[in-house]
Amino acid sequence: MNDTAEYAALSARIAALETLLRVTSELTAELDHEALLTKILRAAMQVTDSGAGSLLLYDAAVKALVFRVVVGGGGDALKGTAVPVTQGIAGQVFSEQRAVQVDDAETDARYFRAPAGSVGLQIRQLLAVPLTVKRRALGVLEVMNKRTGESYSADEVELLTAFAAQSAIALENARAGTRPDSCRRSGGAS
Secondary structure (H helix, E strand, C coil), rough: CCCHHHHHHHHHHHHHHHHHHHHHHHHHHCCHHHHHHHHHHHHHHHHCCCCEEEEEEECCCCCEEEEEEEECHHHHHHHCCCECCCCHHHHHHHHHHEEECCCHHHHCCCCCCHHHHCCCCCCCEEEEEEEEECEEEEEEEEEEEEEECCCCCCHHHHHHHHHHHHHHHHHHHHHHHHCCCHCCCCCCCC
């Protein structure tokens, strides 16, 4: 790699980190659960330069992951669709609580085709990370179809995994209707 390419890669990494830092700060103040889900997914897609994405949350009543937000491809048509936790890449990510990166989802045996196929979405590159709080899985964050057509990098896997961990905490706070102490403090002296 030459100096110009290294500089460009480093600049892109810094920009992604700055975006995640800004968005993570915004997430901790957001108490509207639905708005928070959308912000999480859109930020994940932005920093990974992805053309599509989805956020699935675990529903204990049906023992499945349920599409809560979908951007690109199926959009609202997939919202509310349940995916068994025993199937697909999302099920594996949820069950094992570890990220999975796939270069061509359509040829991957783990890929559960039904949801995307029902809306005609073809998935190439896929990066799925768990949303966990204190080792408890809440769901799965997926980004797909990198705009450059390249595979997701190890740096992107690491970035998205860290972002998902912070996002899961924000989701728990929104469910409980609380904010971290630092967000509740007033600016005035006591």
